[in-house]
Amino acid sequence: KRRYTITLLPGDGIGPEVISVAKNVLNLTGSLEGIEFGFKEMPMGGAALDLTGVPLPEETLSTAKQSDAVLLGAIGGYKWDKNEKHLKPETGLLQLREGLKVFANLRPASVLPQLVDASTLKKEVAEGVDLMVVRELTGGIYFGKPRGFGMNENGEEIGFNTEIYAAYEIDRIARVAFETARKRRGKLCSVDKANVLEASMFWRKRVMAIALEYPDVELTHMYVDNAAMQLVRNPKQFDTIVTNNIFGDILSDEASMITGSIGMLPSASLGEAGPGLFEPIHGSAPDIAGQDKANPLATILSAAMLLKYGLGEEEAALRIETAVLDTLSKGFRTGDIYSGENKLVGCKEMGDEVLKSI
Amino acid sequence: KRRYTITLLPGDGIGPEVISVAKNVLNLTGSLEGIEFGFKEMPMGGAALDLTGVPLPEETLSTAKQSDAVLLGAIGGYKWDKNEKHLKPETGLLQLREGLKVFANLRPASVLPQLVDASTLKKEVAEGVDLMVVRELTGGIYFGKPRGFGMNENGEEIGFNTEIYAAYEIDRIARVAFETARKRRGKLCSVDKANVLEASMFWRKRVMAIALEYPDVELTHMYVDNAAMQLVRNPKQFDTIVTNNIFGDILSDEASMITGSIGMLPSASLGEAGPGLFEPIHGSAPDIAGQDKANPLATILSAAMLLKYGLGEEEAALRIETAVLDTLSKGFRTGDIYSGENKLVGCKEMGDEVLKSI
Numbered sequence: 001k002r003r004y005t006i007t008l009l010p011g012d013g014i015g016p017e018v019i020s021v022a023k024n025v026l027n028l029t030g031s032l033e034g035i036e037f038g039f040k041e042m043p044m045g046g047a048a049l050d051l052t053g054v055p056l057p058e059e060t061l062s063t064a065k066q067s068d069a070v071l072l073g074a075i076g077g078y079k080w081d082k083n084e085k086h087l088k089p090e091t092g093l094l095q096l097r098e099g100l101k102v103f104a105n106l107r108p109a110s111v112l113p114q115l116v117d118a119s120t121l122k123k124e125v126a127e128g129v130d131l132m133v134v135r136e137l138t139g140g141i142y143f144g145k146p147r148g149f150g151m152n153e154n155g156e157e158i159g160f161n162t163e164i165y166a167a168y169e170i171d172r173i174a175r176v177a178f179e180t181a182r183k184r185r186g187k188l189c190s191v192d193k194a195n196v197l198e199a200s201m202f203w204r205k206r207v208m209a210i211a212l213e214y215p216d217v218e219l220t221h222m223y224v225d226n227a228a229m230q231l232v233r234n235p236k237q238f239d240t241i242v243t244n245n246i247f248g249d250i251l252s253d254e255a256s257m258i259t260g261s262i263g264m265l266p267s268a269s270l271g272e273a274g275p276g277l278f279e280p281i282h283g284s285a286p287d288i289a290g291q292d293k294a295n296p297l298a299t300i301l302s303a304a305m306l307l308k309y310g311l312g313e314e315e316a317a318l319r320i321e322t323a324v325l326d327t328l329s330k331g332f333r334t335g336d337i338y339s340g341e342n343k344l345v346g347c348k349e350m351g352d353e354v355l356k357s358i
Numbered sequence: 359k360r361r362y363t364i365t366l367l368p369g370d371g372i373g374p375e376v377i378s379v380a381k382n383v384l385n386l387t388g389s390l391e392g393i394e395f396g397f398k399e400m401p402m403g404g405a406a407l408d409l410t411g412v413p414l415p416e417e418t419l420s421t422a423k424q425s426d427a428v429l430l431g432a433i434g435g436y437k438w439d440k441n442e443k444h445l446k447p448e449t450g451l452l453q454l455r456e457g458l459k460v461f462a463n464l465r466p467a468s469v470l471p472q473l474v475d476a477s478t479l480k481k482e483v484a485e486g487v488d489l490m491v492v493r494e495l496t497g498g499i500y501f502g503k504p505r506g507f508g509m510n511e512n513g514e515e516i517g518f519n520t521e522i523y524a525a526y527e528i529d530r531i532a533r534v535a536f537e538t539a540r541k542r543r544g545k546l547c548s549v550d551k552a553n554v555l556e557a558s559m560f561w562r563k564r565v566m567a568i569a570l571e572y573p574d575v576e577l578t579h580m581y582v583d584n585a586a587m588q589l590v591r592n593p594k595q596f597d598t599i600v601t602n603n604i605f606g607d608i609l610s611d612e613a614s615m616i617t618g619s620i621g622m623l624p625s626a627s628l629g630e631a632g633p634g635l636f637e638p639i640h641g642s643a644p645d646i647a648g649q650d651k652a653n654p655l656a657t658i659l660s661a662a663m664l665l666k667y668g669l670g671e672e673e674a675a676l677r678i679e680t681a682v683l684d685t686l687s688k689g690f691r692t693g694d695i696y697s698g699e700n701k702l703v704g705c706k707e708m709g710d711e712v713l714k715s716i
């Protein structure tokens with residue numbers, strides 16, 4: 001039997017509900033695939049703030065580091081919105097990414113045939129969309145220094161940040177992106193603003209250098225404003241997209257909304273070594289928290305990514321993915337993807353249906 | 359008779375074609391409204407590079423500064439794509455914005471009833487969209503220093519830029535945005551990334567301070583990643599959006615694509631005093647340049663914005679806008695907005711039809 005330790009970070013809002021469902025799915029899948037999971041549940045985000053006064057307690061980070069993979073629910077909520085920066089749930093998430101050194105964020109966005117109607121895009125535009133955004137996650141303007149507040153030479157108050165990339169940071173995310181594209185349809189689009197920003201010119205130069213190692217992958221470049229348009233105009237043109245932290249934040253959210261089913265989309269954040277961080281891309285949805293209304297599928301699919309990318313357990317991952325598609329084909333829908341003709345279920349029941357299909 | 363001097367900057371690609379049409383429209387409108395225009399045509403962008411070696415010749419800038427308003431076609435093309443930064447057409451555009459001190463970029467994006475089918479969004483989502491992006495245009499990461507290339511303490515090559523805003527820069531764009539919202543539906547959404555960036559926290563703080571001057575305008579705040587999603591999910595929720603230079607670049611392009619008719623969309627860039635800069639938001643489309651295929655309506659509508667925002671000639675502006683709607687209602691379409699059932703026309707013929715309606 002293979003044994004893995006998984007750190008579970010339920011977090012805030014609907015986080016605990018979806019994590020509890022995903023845990024059951026992992027357990028059942030494991031028992032069928034000869035895998036045993038040891039789970040460690042730790043506080044994080046607003047929950048940790050309330051409990052310990054900080055959004056990422058040291059013990060949570062060290063437990064996460066020592067485990068084989070980390071599964072996060074969601075963080076944040078109105079309650080902590082006005083907190084100072086170092087006491088925001090979001091800051092805990094940034095610290096976790098930094099602490100685990102997970103520089104590569106993989107965010108797939110695909111339109112499932114069963115859910116094509118959920119997209120606000122016309123059917124012929126949405127149908128068949130299947131793209132992957134590879135976002136740099138531990139560099140750029142999110143972490144760049146100097147940053148802060150101050151005064152300029154005229155005595156005017158200012159606020160500032162630094163967008164900065166070193167060669168090794170671009171090289172390693174580019175390699176992840178080329179590898180990802182190679183396993184997909186062999187097309188990589190690097191998104192930047194190289195017509196204006198030096199950081200982007202440097203990004204483009206390094207991506208082109210790394211491209212020499214991947215002659216089988218077709219590389220193109222696109223400006224970020226154009227990419228934001230092309231995702232709306234014709235998202236099918238994209239296979240794999242690689243971009244920096246802030247552009248990736250914006251474009252991956254846009255891409256996921258294009259699928260119309262944010263409650264369905266998982267993500268994986270990977271480092272060079274050590275445990276990966278897996279989480280649904282949706283937020284903590286405080287307005288429906290505790291009401292058994294959340295869609296657990298994004299977290300279940302994040303658990304599948306955890307198996308595939310985090311533990312190399314591809315068969316177990318496939319089993320979960322198939323069970324999710326199966327459950328959708330049977331017509332089960334949570335409120336967020338319900339269109340009137342299917343069977344409306346809550347978070348727990350959706351989880352039970354996936355368990356049945358596994 | 360009112361007299362105005364207009365600097366025309368045809369630029370590259372389809373620029374000269376659309377500017378020539380817009381000039382005729384301005385002339386006819388002027389003759390009916392008692393306005394006389396003096397036009398000065400100057401080189402800019404790639405055309406200026408070929409002619410003078412720089413993308414914005416001093417004479418072009420000084421002519422523009424001395425005129426009452428500036429109408430720009432489009433700049434750029436494959437030919438100059440590999441140029442060094444200071445020899446790129448885009449650099450000329452940034453120098454022009456800086457030189458004219460046009461810090462406020464107004465970009466309307468509305469879905470005309472006649473063109474609702476052109477959007478890739480479902481009819482019920484696209485229908486009735488009518489929003490305005492107010493983008494800060496002469497600050498932020500586009501112009502922030504330090505910027506460039508170098509080495510970090512580990513001897514690694516780096517590329518970097520600075521996102522920076524001073525209070526007065528935020529205050530003045532916020533005021534333009536509040537004024538704009540006040541004349542529209544009274545709703546302003548300020549977009550930032552204040553959960554991560556100090557520059558955004560400062561942005562939000564200043565916008566909230568200026569809001570006290572506009573108690574009649576309803577102010578909300580949204581993170582940029584969420585805004586990129588909401589534009590796809592439900593663009594109708596937006597009235598006026600205000601945001602920084604780089605977020606505005608991305609979101610205004612996304613918003614314009616949502617209308618499905620980029621060939622229709624004008625923009626205005628305004629300063630505290632001095633001439634405004636008016637231009638279609640589409641690019642130079644080198645692939646169809648010189649073939650009489652371009653859609654001149656965005657430039658014609660930019661001329662209308664020039665009259666309204668640049669010269670205070672609201673009646674003349676309205677006359678042009680009405681003529682454009684009229685021409686569309688009669689079924690005339692250039693290739694980019696043609697859907698099979700209408701009358702396909704070229705750039706010149708479209709211009710002639712607008713002239714008839716004026």
Ligand SMILES: CC(C)[C@H](C(=O)O)[C@@H](O)C(=O)O
Pocket residue numbers: 090093094249553554583
């Ligand atoms: C919560 C926030 C800090 C975070 C980010 O900006 O990275 C989120 O938007 C995301 O994309 O995971």
Ligand SMILES: CC(C)[C@H](C(=O)O)[C@@H](O)C(=O)O
Pocket residue numbers: 195196225448449451452607
């Ligand atoms: C051409 C480029 C420099 C410019 C910008 O980024 O501002 C363009 O994308 C725009 O939006 O007008």
